[in-house]
Amino acid sequence: xxTIDVKSRKPIYEQIIDNxxxxxxxxxxxxxxxxxxxxxxxxxxxxxxxTIQKAYSELERQGIIYSMKSKGSFVxxxxxxLRKERKEQLFKEFGRILxxxxxxxxxxxxxxxRLQEQWKGVQND
Amino acid sequence: xxTIDVKSRKPIYEQIIDNxxxxxxxxxxxxxxxxxxxxxxxxxxxxxxxTIQKAYSELERQGIIYSMKSKGSFVxxxxxxLRKERKEQLFKEFGRILxxxxxxxxxxxxxxxRLQEQWKGVQND
DNA sequence: GAAGTGTACTAATTGAGATAGTACAACTAA
DNA sequence: TTAGTTGTACTATCTCAATTAGTACACTTC
Numbered sequence: 001x002x003t004i005d006v007k008s009r010k011p012i013y014e015q016i017i018d019n020x021x022x023x024x025x026x027x028x029x030x031x032x033x034x035x036x037x038x039x040x041x042x043x044x045x046x047x048x049x050x051t052i053q054k055a056y057s058e059l060e061r062q063g064i065i066y067s068m069k070s071k072g073s074f075v076x077x078x079x080x081x082l083r084k085e086r087k088e089q090l091f092k093e094f095g096r097i098l099x100x101x102x103x104x105x106x107x108x109x110x111x112x113x114r115l116q117e118q119w120k121g122v123q124n125d
Numbered sequence: 126x127x128t129i130d131v132k133s134r135k136p137i138y139e140q141i142i143d144n145x146x147x148x149x150x151x152x153x154x155x156x157x158x159x160x161x162x163x164x165x166x167x168x169x170x171x172x173x174x175x176t177i178q179k180a181y182s183e184l185e186r187q188g189i190i191y192s193m194k195s196k197g198s199f200v201x202x203x204x205x206x207l208r209k210e211r212k213e214q215l216f217k218e219f220g221r222i223l224x225x226x227x228x229x230x231x232x233x234x235x236x237x238x239r240l241q242e243q244w245k246g247v248q249n250d
Numbered sequence: 251g252a253a254g255t256g257t258a259c260t261a262a263t264t265g266a267g268a269t270a271g272t273a274c275a276a277c278t279a280a
Numbered sequence: 281t282t283a284g285t286t287g288t289a290c291t292a293t294c295t296c297a298a299t300t301a302g303t304a305c306a307c308t309t310c
Contacts, residue, residue, distance in 0.1 A: 013267080038288090047268080049269095050269070051268060054267090056287085057288090067286095068286085069275070070276040070277040070278080070286040083229065090226050090229070097222065098240070099243070100215060102243075102244070103151075104150065104215070108240070108244045111219075114216060115240070118220060118223045136297080137299075164255085164256095165254095174300095175301085176299065176300080178258095192255095192257090193308095195307040195309080196255065196307090
């Protein structure tokens, strides 16, 4: 379910945060789904429980999950907000890339072509 | 000309590498332009000469610049390749983002609109 | 010869991230 | 009741990449 790359430049606890957010956005975990316990997940991923704790704390601080002593940690509402947030994030990044493409002299024609190419065979519009 | 952010997660020497590549791509520095000396740049940026040396070494390894003992460091050819490389990089990133947008349910219509928005007032195609 | 080049070392420092270990309060199930 | 599991808190230590500090050498230029 969750995977990490110890060699990545991105810290493990951030990978876990992103990973969990992704699972929620994808709908794999829905509201009130119980997350693996700190110790359980630490065991599965073969990393230190403190690292998991750090990820969970941050997720709770962001309102993504909620934790109850001696009960466990669970997915908070936030799915729609999470989707919206990611959407804004993507558009922002999208804009940044377009900007750089423009600077380097890539034409809108080229981009349109690439867009068509990528979207072919997909009927979501 | 060159700026760095010591607080960035990206190492200083990498920032310098990217910074110099950018200057070349933008045409600010052309072939055989002499780069600031290791000590000079270190002084300007208020960082250690070894860090500059590390950046220059990597740039030379990549064939972006060439260095001559007691002469200095200079821009190598590579401008076109650099542009091409960046272009491919951008399209790759572009594709990655489109993919993620599709996964999250953003329509091609939305993207088209964003594209028009960003490209308005620009006549390069 | 003095100043400035790239280059090559070794040693020390820094700081974020991760680990190790222990402990406590509260809930659950046997 | 008791054993096991939960989140949480805390300190100490380790690790590793990045950076700094300092010195030195060979060479060019003026």
